Amino acid sequence: MARQKIAVVIGANRGNGLEVARQLGALGYRVILTARKKAAGREAAKKLVRVGLNVEFAHLDVTDANSAKDLARHLKKTEGRLDVLVNNAAI
Ligand SMILES: NC(=O)c1ccc[n+]([C@@H]2O[C@H](COP(=O)([O-])OP(=O)(O)OC[C@H]3O[C@@H](n4cnc5c(N)ncnc54)[C@H](OP(=O)(O)O)[C@@H]3O)[C@@H](O)[C@H]2O)c1
Numbered sequence: 001m002a003r004q005k006i007a008v009v010i011g012a013n014r015g016n017g018l019e020v021a022r023q024l025g026a027l028g029y030r031v032i033l034t035a036r037k038k039a040a041g042r043e044a045a046k047k048l049v050r051v052g053l054n055v056e057f058a059h060l061d062v063t064d065a066n067s068a069k070d071l072a073r074h075l076k077k078t079e080g081r082l083d084v085l086v087n088n089a090a091i
Contacts, residue, residue, distance in 0.1 A: 006079045008032045008071075010060060011089025013040040020086050025053030029084065034060035034071065036089075062089050 006029065012021040013035035021033045025048055033048065033055050035041030045057035058074060061067045075082060 004028065004030045004054070005083040006030050006032065006075075006081060007084035007086065008034060008058075008075070008082060009086040009088060010034050010062060011036075012086075013037060013044040017086070017088040018044055020088060021055065022048055022053070024084065024086075025055055030054045030056075030079075032056055032058050032075065032079075034058050036061035036067075060089075 007024045009017050009021040009024065009031060011017040012033040021031045025031045031054065033041060033045045035044065035057070036059070038059055041057045041059065045055045048055040058071055059067065060071045
Protein backbone atom coordinates (compact mmCIF):
# COMPACT_ATOMS: atom_id res chain seq x y z
CA MET A 1 0.00 0.00 0.00
CA ALA A 2 1.30 3.47 -0.86
CA ARG A 3 2.27 5.55 2.15
CA GLN A 4 -0.03 8.42 3.07
CA LYS A 5 1.37 11.78 2.03
CA ILE A 6 1.84 14.49 4.63
CA ALA A 7 0.76 18.10 4.03
CA VAL A 8 1.24 21.10 6.29
CA VAL A 9 -1.09 24.04 5.73
CA ILE A 10 -0.12 27.27 7.45
CA GLY A 11 -2.86 29.63 8.62
CA ALA A 12 -5.59 27.05 8.12
CA ASN A 13 -8.12 27.87 10.82
CA ARG A 14 -10.18 29.86 8.31
CA GLY A 15 -10.33 31.22 4.75
CA ASN A 16 -8.29 29.75 1.92
CA GLY A 17 -6.07 27.77 4.29
CA LEU A 18 -9.01 25.89 5.79
CA GLU A 19 -10.40 25.08 2.35
CA VAL A 20 -6.98 23.92 1.08
CA ALA A 21 -6.67 21.71 4.18
CA ARG A 22 -10.13 20.25 3.49
CA GLN A 23 -9.32 19.57 -0.16
CA LEU A 24 -5.94 17.97 0.58
CA GLY A 25 -7.63 15.81 3.22
CA ALA A 26 -10.27 14.77 0.68
CA LEU A 27 -7.46 13.83 -1.72
CA GLY A 28 -6.13 11.42 0.90
CA TYR A 29 -3.39 13.46 2.55
CA ARG A 30 -2.69 13.44 6.24
CA VAL A 31 -3.04 17.17 6.95
CA ILE A 32 -1.28 19.09 9.70
CA LEU A 33 -3.56 22.10 10.04
CA THR A 34 -1.68 24.95 11.68
CA ALA A 35 -2.93 28.15 13.28
CA ARG A 36 -1.56 30.73 15.67
CA LYS A 37 -4.82 30.75 17.66
CA LYS A 38 -4.87 27.35 19.34
CA ALA A 39 -8.62 27.20 20.07
CA ALA A 40 -9.55 28.24 16.52
CA GLY A 41 -7.06 25.77 15.04
CA ARG A 42 -8.27 22.89 17.17
CA GLU A 43 -11.90 23.66 16.30
CA ALA A 44 -11.12 23.83 12.55
CA ALA A 45 -9.22 20.52 12.70
CA LYS A 46 -12.07 18.89 14.62
CA LYS A 47 -14.56 19.92 11.94
CA LEU A 48 -12.47 18.18 9.28
CA VAL A 49 -11.91 15.08 11.42
CA ARG A 50 -15.70 14.88 11.93
CA VAL A 51 -16.18 14.48 8.17
CA GLY A 52 -13.67 11.65 8.08
CA LEU A 53 -10.45 13.44 7.12
CA ASN A 54 -7.04 12.67 8.62
CA VAL A 55 -6.28 16.06 10.17
CA GLU A 56 -4.25 17.09 13.18
CA PHE A 57 -3.85 20.55 14.64
CA ALA A 58 -0.42 22.02 15.34
CA HIS A 59 0.35 25.48 16.65
CA LEU A 60 2.38 27.86 14.44
CA ASP A 61 2.84 31.62 14.45
CA VAL A 62 4.99 32.42 11.42
CA THR A 63 6.33 35.59 13.04
CA ASP A 64 7.87 33.56 15.88
CA ALA A 65 11.04 31.64 14.92
CA ASN A 66 10.78 29.46 18.02
CA SER A 67 7.26 28.48 17.08
CA ALA A 68 8.49 27.41 13.62
CA LYS A 69 11.37 25.43 15.16
CA ASP A 70 8.97 23.71 17.56
CA LEU A 71 6.74 22.66 14.66
CA ALA A 72 9.73 21.40 12.65
CA ARG A 73 10.88 19.30 15.62
CA HIS A 74 7.35 17.98 16.14
CA LEU A 75 7.01 17.00 12.47
CA LYS A 76 10.41 15.32 12.41
CA LYS A 77 9.49 13.27 15.46
CA THR A 78 5.90 12.38 14.57
CA GLU A 79 5.89 12.16 10.76
CA GLY A 80 9.56 11.98 9.80
CA ARG A 81 8.98 13.74 6.51
CA LEU A 82 6.90 16.35 4.69
CA ASP A 83 5.44 16.03 1.18
CA VAL A 84 3.53 19.30 0.76
CA LEU A 85 3.89 22.71 2.43
CA VAL A 86 1.17 25.32 1.80
CA ASN A 87 2.59 28.64 2.99
CA ASN A 88 -0.76 30.41 3.14
CA ALA A 89 -0.65 32.57 6.28
CA ALA A 90 -0.87 36.30 5.76
CA ILE A 91 -2.54 39.39 7.09
N1 LIG B 1 -8.85 35.82 -0.48
C1 LIG B 1 -8.36 36.21 -1.64
O1 LIG B 1 -9.08 36.68 -2.55
C2 LIG B 1 -6.88 36.10 -1.93
C3 LIG B 1 -6.38 36.45 -3.19
C4 LIG B 1 -5.01 36.32 -3.45
C5 LIG B 1 -4.17 35.87 -2.47
N2 LIG B 1 -4.67 35.54 -1.24
C6 LIG B 1 -3.72 35.06 -0.24
O2 LIG B 1 -4.20 33.79 0.28
C7 LIG B 1 -3.85 33.72 1.64
C8 LIG B 1 -5.07 33.48 2.51
O3 LIG B 1 -6.04 34.47 2.23
P1 LIG B 1 -7.45 34.43 2.96
O4 LIG B 1 -8.34 35.34 2.20
O5 LIG B 1 -7.86 33.03 3.19
O6 LIG B 1 -7.04 35.17 4.31
P2 LIG B 1 -7.73 35.11 5.77
O7 LIG B 1 -9.12 34.59 5.72
O8 LIG B 1 -7.45 36.46 6.37
O9 LIG B 1 -6.85 34.01 6.51
C9 LIG B 1 -5.49 34.24 6.77
C10 LIG B 1 -4.98 33.12 7.61
O10 LIG B 1 -3.60 33.39 7.92
C11 LIG B 1 -3.44 33.29 9.32
N3 LIG B 1 -2.33 34.08 9.81
C12 LIG B 1 -2.15 35.41 9.74
N4 LIG B 1 -1.01 35.77 10.34
C13 LIG B 1 -0.45 34.62 10.83
C14 LIG B 1 0.70 34.33 11.56
N5 LIG B 1 1.56 35.28 11.98
N6 LIG B 1 0.99 33.04 11.87
C15 LIG B 1 0.16 32.06 11.49
N7 LIG B 1 -1.01 32.26 10.81
C16 LIG B 1 -1.29 33.55 10.48
C17 LIG B 1 -4.77 33.74 9.90
O11 LIG B 1 -4.85 33.31 11.23
P3 LIG B 1 -5.70 34.13 12.36
O12 LIG B 1 -7.10 33.60 12.31
O13 LIG B 1 -4.97 33.77 13.62
O14 LIG B 1 -5.64 35.59 12.03
C18 LIG B 1 -5.73 33.00 8.95
O15 LIG B 1 -5.85 31.65 9.31
C19 LIG B 1 -3.10 35.00 2.00
O16 LIG B 1 -1.72 34.78 1.87
C20 LIG B 1 -3.60 35.97 0.94
O17 LIG B 1 -2.64 36.98 0.73
C21 LIG B 1 -6.00 35.64 -0.96
